Amino acid sequence: MWVAAAFITMISFGTNNTIFKWSTGNGLSKLHIQFFFYFVAFIVSFGYGAMNGILHFNLFTILLGSLIGILNANGNIQMSKAFEKGPASLTSPLIGTNALFPILSAGLIFHEKISLLQWLGIVFMLGSAMVIQYSPSSKRNTSYLPWILRVALAILSFGILGILMKTSTYLHINSVNILISMYGGGSVYLAVCSLLQKEKWRRNEAGVGAMVGIISVFGYAAYFFALQFGAASIVFPIVSLNCLIVVLAGCWIYKEKLKLYQIIGVFSAVLGILLTKI
Template identity: 60%
Template sequence: MKEEIKSMWIFAALITSLCFGINNSIFKWSSGKGYSKIHIQFFFYFSAFILSIVYGVLMDGLQLNWLSIMLGAAIGVLNANGNIQMASAFEKGPASLTSPLIAANAIFPILCAALIFHEHISSLQWSGIACMFIATLVIQYTPNAKGNHQYVPWMMHTLLSILSFGALGILMTTSTRLHLNSLDILVSMYGGGMLYLLSALAFKKEKIKLKEVKIGSLVGFLSMIGYGCYFFALNTGIASIIFPVVSLNCLVVVFAGCYIFKEKLKTYQIAGVLAALIGIILTKI
């Protein structure tokens, strides 16, 4: 039974990818409706913080200490900052290049797991990682994108987002290697991110809409499921494989674009989807 639970890590990573993909699709939809990204993110963190606290108290699973609080809060701030920088990058530069560039952040925790924590990865698994990584870049890329771009601010926001998400992945891997309680990290992560966003709200005078509260709460619920599965996968599986699997959340965004926004899949995007599936298969051989 224990071995069966351990073999579930790849499915947990896929559930994480699905939850993150749905949330990114919601962000994309809400930005088109003119809703505030800061407001939605704040209520996303606030609702997830309350839910994680309630769950921890009911299950008597909280074992908070200073290390888990500081590490979790750092992860929360990095995630919130990464999202804010990504949103700013979309506004300043070509979205067709922003998404695949930011997705490249997965290489940092992959290298960290392989080089620092000495995870053993076979040649076939490395091939699968390469397939998923290439698929992530190809699926999101749209050539000949038009628009007015401010390239210096765009590059700065993109770089800051890459560094934030890359550092986040490294800290998550570190927390599992230190055998810290995942629930403690989750509570601290949402609490740290909530305080960070609260400080950002202090500089804004915009009126909060009820719709933003509802959207943020839904995203928070999905985030809790996603990160819960994320930590389970990292605790029982191979981090170097988990990170590229999670980065495939762009597949959900692409398919949501086809269904909700009536976008059409390009031939190279279909090839990217197939490459992603091949990559997942190779990592399990």
């Protein structure tokens, strides 16, 4: 079940990233879409918790959840800025290495036991996620120092986020309360960022953000379930393969063609998944 939950998270995140790709290509603000998605997800998760009588907050839960939400929002912001500053061909693959942080913490901090074959599968999945996102034809003027800084901040944000998510399940904190704190804290952070950047608001950003928010609630609920009952060192690589959904959606929606190295990446990702299940 926890493997299935990890796949649900992968599909949810991939779907949302596809929506982000489409929306930014149509001139919508990724910052505003994130704000609406956080705000709607906060309302949905809070309503679910209230109806089921599972709202039990303390200062630690609120702070931990808010920090997770801020790190996720900041990671997305830094990633979008990195695309503006440096080579797109390397930005996604480099940021994808953030999964190494929670994977290593699973063994070093949470003492998970992973077999040699499973480690091989993890390497295949992470390598595939990096290869699939690589785009050698991308050309743009590069400001290397700002680009490297943005990439490093995105890697740290997403990497620490993964460790904190595993920590919340390790401490048996109710995932609904973490989600509410995560979306609430993230909403406040994004609202402040929006005020500082003074971007123009568009009406359809609310609709797109609401759809992303609902998908996100299901994705993160499955994510916490997978981390609670499964091996984090396997869950994180599976989730990192959400780039597969983006690539396949590009083939379907934009009629993009898979390059040879991407096809190899897809097959090596499947091999990696199989190895982790042996």
